[in-house]
Amino acid sequence: MTRLLDELDLPKGLKHLMLSQLQQVAGEIREEIIDTVSKTGGHLASSLGVVELALAIHTVLESPNDKVIWDVGHQAYAHKILTGRLKEFASLRQYGGISGFPRTDESPHDVFDTGHASTSISVALGIAETRDLRDEDFTVLAVIGDGSLTGGMAFEALNHAGQLGTDLIVVLNDNEMSISRNVGGLASYLSRIRTEPHLLKARRELERIVKNIPFIGKDVSESMRKLKGSLKYLVIPSMLFEDLGFTYLGPLDGHNIPLLIRTIQHAKAKGGPVLIHVVTKKGKGYPQAEADPRAFHGVGKFHVPSGKLLASGGSKSLSEIFGEAVVRAASKDPRIIAITAAMPDGTGLNTFMKAYPERFFDVGIAEQHAVTMAGGLASQGFIPVVAIYSTFLQRAYDQIVHDVALQGLHVVFAVDRAGLVGEDGPTHHGNLDIAFLRSIPGMTVMAPMDEDELVSMLDFALGMKGPCAFRYPRSSAMDEKKIKACPPIEYGRGTLLLDGQDVAIIALGSMVYPSLDAAAILRNKGISAAVVNARFAKPVDEPLILKVSSKCKKALVVEEASVIGGLGNAVSDILSRKTQGKVDFAHLGIPDDFVTHGPREILLAECGLSAIGIAEAALRLCKPGGAVSMARGVGQTVASNIEGATETCEAEIP
Ligand SMILES: Cc1ncc(C[n+]2csc(CCOP(=O)(O)OP(=O)(O)O)c2C)c(N)n1
Numbered sequence: 001m002t003r004l005l006d007e008l009d010l011p012k013g014l015k016h017l018m019l020s021q022l023q024q025v026a027g028e029i030r031e032e033i034i035d036t037v038s039k040t041g042g043h044l045a046s047s048l049g050v051v052e053l054a055l056a057i058h059t060v061l062e063s064p065n066d067k068v069i070w071d072v073g074h075q076a077y078a079h080k081i082l083t084g085r086l087k088e089f090a091s092l093r094q095y096g097g098i099s100g101f102p103r104t105d106e107s108p109h110d111v112f113d114t115g116h117a118s119t120s121i122s123v124a125l126g127i128a129e130t131r132d133l134r135d136e137d138f139t140v141l142a143v144i145g146d147g148s149l150t151g152g153m154a155f156e157a158l159n160h161a162g163q164l165g166t167d168l169i170v171v172l173n174d175n176e177m178s179i180s181r182n183v184g185g186l187a188s189y190l191s192r193i194r195t196e197p198h199l200l201k202a203r204r205e206l207e208r209i210v211k212n213i214p215f216i217g218k219d220v221s222e223s224m225r226k227l228k229g230s231l232k233y234l235v236i237p238s239m240l241f242e243d244l245g246f247t248y249l250g251p252l253d254g255h256n257i258p259l260l261i262r263t264i265q266h267a268k269a270k271g272g273p274v275l276i277h278v279v280t281k282k283g284k285g286y287p288q289a290e291a292d293p294r295a296f297h298g299v300g301k302f303h304v305p306s307g308k309l310l311a312s313g314g315s316k317s318l319s320e321i322f323g324e325a326v327v328r329a330a331s332k333d334p335r336i337i338a339i340t341a342a343m344p345d346g347t348g349l350n351t352f353m354k355a356y357p358e359r360f361f362d363v364g365i366a367e368q369h370a371v372t373m374a375g376g377l378a379s380q381g382f383i384p385v386v387a388i389y390s391t392f393l394q395r396a397y398d399q400i401v402h403d404v405a406l407q408g409l410h411v412v413f414a415v416d417r418a419g420l421v422g423e424d425g426p427t428h429h430g431n432l433d434i435a436f437l438r439s440i441p442g443m444t445v446m447a448p449m450d451e452d453e454l455v456s457m458l459d460f461a462l463g464m465k466g467p468c469a470f471r472y473p474r475s476s477a478m479d480e481k482k483i484k485a486c487p488p489i490e491y492g493r494g495t496l497l498l499d500g501q502d503v504a505i506i507a508l509g510s511m512v513y514p515s516l517d518a519a520a521i522l523r524n525k526g527i528s529a530a531v532v533n534a535r536f537a538k539p540v541d542e543p544l545i546l547k548v549s550s551k552c553k554k555a556l557v558v559e560e561a562s563v564i565g566g567l568g569n570a571v572s573d574i575l576s577r578k579t580q581g582k583v584d585f586a587h588l589g590i591p592d593d594f595v596t597h598g599p600r601e602i603l604l605a606e607c608g609l610s611a612i613g614i615a616e617a618a619l620r621l622c623k624p625g626g627a628v629s630m631a632r633g634v635g636q637t638v639a640s641n642i643e644g645a646t647e648t649c650e651a652e653i654p
Pocket of ligand 1: 046049072074075115116117144145146147148149173175177178179282297341342343365367392395
């Protein structure tokens with residue numbers, strides 16, 4: 001049967017549809033999202049929850065002239081379908097396909113690149129101000145979830161927008177969930193609004209009026225007049241948003257299309273900053289996601305009828321192994337505290353949350369606060385372990401410098417999802433942490449080669465003094481480990497895993513095993529490679545590196561991190577100071593560029609960060625004149641097969 005969705009000229013075509021047709025389109029979009037995400041993985045529950053909202057927005061507004069900004073953007077799948085990307089939708093998050101987040105280079109309807117939370121109101125305000133400065137006429141609307149509203153930046157923007165009085169619509173999508181259940185006073189506040197008796201009465205009255213409007217279309221003026229009076233009920237005096245200078249409309253049923261349409265129309269007509277509070281069900285329309293929105297927030301491939309994950313393997317993720325190790329450590333040391341910024345599941349700290357709830361803090365999407373709070377805890381003799389994905393730790397840089405490192409406080413940073421994360425793409429890759437952490441005075445930076453070393457590094461970090469970070473990739477425990485023994489961690493010391501004569505491969509963290517595989521490839525070509533497990537990106541094991549490099553006269557540093565500011569820079573600095581040009585040097589890492597989305601092993605291989613890529617780089621270095629920095633651009637053809645790349649872990653998406 002042909003779908004209405006296939007016949008429409010989107011988004012314009014929505015404006016001519018009757019309510020029943022809009023409802024039909026909502027159903028078709030849901031099926032499309034469920035079917036696609038079951039094959040590609042992605043942010044299912046959040047996207048299913050805003051189908052009606054996206055429809056209503058695109059029915060009332062005229063995108064791309066009007067500007068719609070989706071906070072985080074993980075929920076923008078319906079928006080993508082409604083703005084001309086139905087045909088490409090099957091390629092969601094695939095290498096070369098459309099992104100899982102709004103991307104300005106993908107469509108003029110994506111007005112800003114997003115991926116990190118709590119930015120939408122600031123972006124919207126900036127755009128609205130340019131409109132006013134240029135005396136233009138268009139609507140700017142930001143959609144922000146109740147989870148993302150816990151981020152301080154959202155409040156900074158609300159505070160400013162209210163003061164400016166700019167025409168701006170903010171839709172608060174309240175589904176009571178962040179990835180896990182939303183936390184904090186704001187969550188309780190929104191819950192009170194949802195259940196307040198006089199608001200419930202007003203909501204019912206409004207829904208009654210809307211129900212009696214037969215058509216959605218051009219002839220809205222009469223209905224609008226009736227509605228305006230009724231909407232006044234929904235303006236509550238003396239409430240947070242009103243006090244910040246916003247007109248508050250809500251709370252509304254976020255799945256009621258006519259109600260949403262009328263309210264957006266009203267907000268547009270009203271002018272000034274308006275906040276529309278909609279209540280939605282995360283996972284709406286797919287029973288398994290409604291029942292467990294946490295599991296279906298970011299999901300791998302799954303079987304649609306049962307909702308069962310088609311997981312790639314049974315191995316534990318590094319995050320889970322880390323989480324269990326912190327619990328073990330905390331059982332011996334009551335000073336250990338665990339902190340997450342809205343990611344208890346993703347970071348593996350959910351185990352700690354259950355074991356030691358009194359020593360566990362989920363601070364909401366508030367990385368800056370997480371780090372400074374850790375500083376406060378450490379100042380009183382506790383040992384906070386702050387587990388944050390590399391990409392989100394970027395947000396807390398000043399806090400690491402000013403509130404932790406400056407005072408030499410003992411805070412342990414577990415930097416998860418370091419390196420290339422895969423399908424979530426450039427907003428989520430964690431390639432900068434080594435560069436930004438190494439430059440902080442007093443900071444120790446480590447990277448484990450595998451799960452055993454991860455646990456040893458955690459224990460080492462807990463026993464240290466001062467700020468300390470260890471970074472590990474989005475990966476799993478190895479089914480069979482080539483290196484069984486894990487000698488104790490010594491401060492600033494690496495280990496020589498394989499001795500060789502011709503080239504020294506100095507590998508960090510996730511690149512150690514591919515480097516050993518590369519050494520095997522090189523051996524078949526008659527080249528004897530030494531492999532050093534650097535362990536520390538700061539302080540670097542200068543004596544070991546000098547010894548092995550001087551012997552081989554050629555040194556290749558390999559790291560899953562930006563070529564700028566990483567271990568490679570540190571080693572090149574040592575060699576140039578201490579070997580008077582006697583060692584040829586090359587450096588393989590993530591290029592100084594924003595890397596696209598796609599399977600992690602493909603992206604790594606494109607950067608040359610696979611066994612074959614490393615072997616090729618070593619071979620080039622061994623040729624006369626081969627000493628170059630060799631970050632390969634993503635998108636360049638990779639002639640070799642992908643071999644020896646680390647496995648991916650499909651089951652969870654940040
Ligand atoms: C700065 C930052 N920290 C953490 C995340 C990871 N993250 C992605 S979505 C999300 C929850 C967002 O909740 P909400 O805004 O309520 O949207 P919902 O998924 O419930 O629709 C989190 C924590 C992020 N994207 N950005």
